[in-house]
Amino acid sequence: MKLLRFEKQGQAGWAVWNAAAGAWHGTTHTAQGYPGDVDALIRQGRAALDGAALAMARQPAVDLSTVQFLPPVARPGKILCVGLNYRDHTAESGFVQPAYPTLFARFNTSVTAHNAPLLHSELSDTLDFEGELAMVIGKGGYRISHANALSHVLGYSVFNDGSVREYQFKTPQWTMGKNFDGTGAFGPCLVTADELPPGARGLLLETRLNGQTVQSANTSDMVFDIESLIVTISEALTLEPGDVIVAGTPAGIGHAREPRLYMKPGDICEVEIERVGLLRNRVLSIDTTTPATPTPALEETTP
Known part of the structure; x- marks a missing residue:
């Protein structure tokens, strides 16, 4: 798994790399279906992070040229x-x-x-x-x-x-x-x-x-x-x-x-x-x- 954190229009979020699509998929914390913040998921354990990554993979592609990295x-x-x-x-x-x-x-x-x-x-x-x-x-x-x-x-x-x-x-x-x-x-x-x-x-x-x-x-x-x-x-x-x-x-x-x-x-x-x-x-x-x-x-x- 590859993941990154970003901020868009003042909202923090994260994305996962979809190798098949050749794109990053994810969303910000205010969006419907947001599975939780990366730090909290890391504390919960790998299974929680893996489940959240699968949910993120179903989100739209993220144009990294429009975001600030975190x-x-x-x-x-x-x-x-x-x-x-x-x-x-x-x-x-x-x-x-x-x-x-x-x-x-x-x-x-x-x-x-x-x-x-x-x-x-x-x-x-x-x-x-x-x-x-x-x-x-x-x-x-x-x-x-x-x-x-x-x-x-x-x-x-x-x-x-x-x-x-x-x-x-x-x-x-x-x-x-x-x-x-x-x-x-x-x-x-x-x-x-x-x-x-x-x-x-x-x-x-x-x-x-x-x-x-x-x-x-x-x-x-x-x-x-x-x-x-x-x-x-x-x-x-x-x-x-x-x-x-x-x-x-x-x-x-x-x-x-x-x-x-x-x-x-x-x-x-x-x-x-x-x-x-x-x-x-x-x-x-x-x-x-x-x-x-x-x-x-x-x-x-x-x-």
């Missing part, structure tokens, strides 16, 4: 990110490869959607790109075993862990630089785990800045695979349905280049993961006193 999960209870999870990125960053995953938190105010702006703050010119695989928990648990770990995964999406490097490295803790508003792009869709190889292994991940490939790797190159991350995190934290784990970025970040290559207003950054999707965002300058305004949609997306 992140695949509206309000994840936790967004847990993994640093230094590709050896080449660890090396380019000047760190020794850790034996334990480097974990940090993102907050929902930092998240933006496909085709929405990545916000460039006037506080710093060091906004960097990080293309990453994101995993959404479907079944909660505590102290999950390695053998059962993948049964807790609902699906996968694409994430751009936009990082304001100047603020990231002001302290040993990375929280501030990883949580500027509107810097973590998430989407465009959620692809359920049964559509992909176990643990989403063997998939090409690429980041492009203004059409130039700046990161290229394979998800099999991760130091800590999806199962290991679930086991490690759930040793201490209860994972809940809808939680998001962002699994780390490969080499090629702008901060490690000479000269350094940061995103600037007007740039277009794309992160694409094979069989998962293409996440595209334009960088928008915003001062610290003015609310953000959405940029026009760039293109329709298909799986």
Whole structure:
């Protein structure tokens, strides 16, 4: 199953991909026959989500050029990110490869959607790109075993862990630089785990800045695979349905280049993961006193 969330004329909704018709089908929450919000359905379990998807498939086709995309999960209870999870990125960053995953938190105010702006703050010119695989928990648990770990995964999406490097490295803790508003792009869709190889292994991940490939790797190159991350995190934290784990970025970040290559207003950054999707965002300058305004949609997306 592939699903995406959207907003049309101020009304939130979602749609599922109909491969036979080659179209997205769905509707908004005010329409007759609306089967419920994605977040609530994830909490109810896969059977509830599958039943709702069948109902959505009977709704009219959705013209994605007329909607604004929303992140695949509206309000994840936790967004847990993994640093230094590709050896080449660890090396380019000047760190020794850790034996334990480097974990940090993102907050929902930092998240933006496909085709929405990545916000460039006037506080710093060091906004960097990080293309990453994101995993959404479907079944909660505590102290999950390695053998059962993948049964807790609902699906996968694409994430751009936009990082304001100047603020990231002001302290040993990375929280501030990883949580500027509107810097973590998430989407465009959620692809359920049964559509992909176990643990989403063997998939090409690429980041492009203004059409130039700046990161290229394979998800099999991760130091800590999806199962290991679930086991490690759930040793201490209860994972809940809808939680998001962002699994780390490969080499090629702008901060490690000479000269350094940061995103600037007007740039277009794309992160694409094979069989998962293409996440595209334009960088928008915003001062610290003015609310953000959405940029026009760039293109329709298909799986």
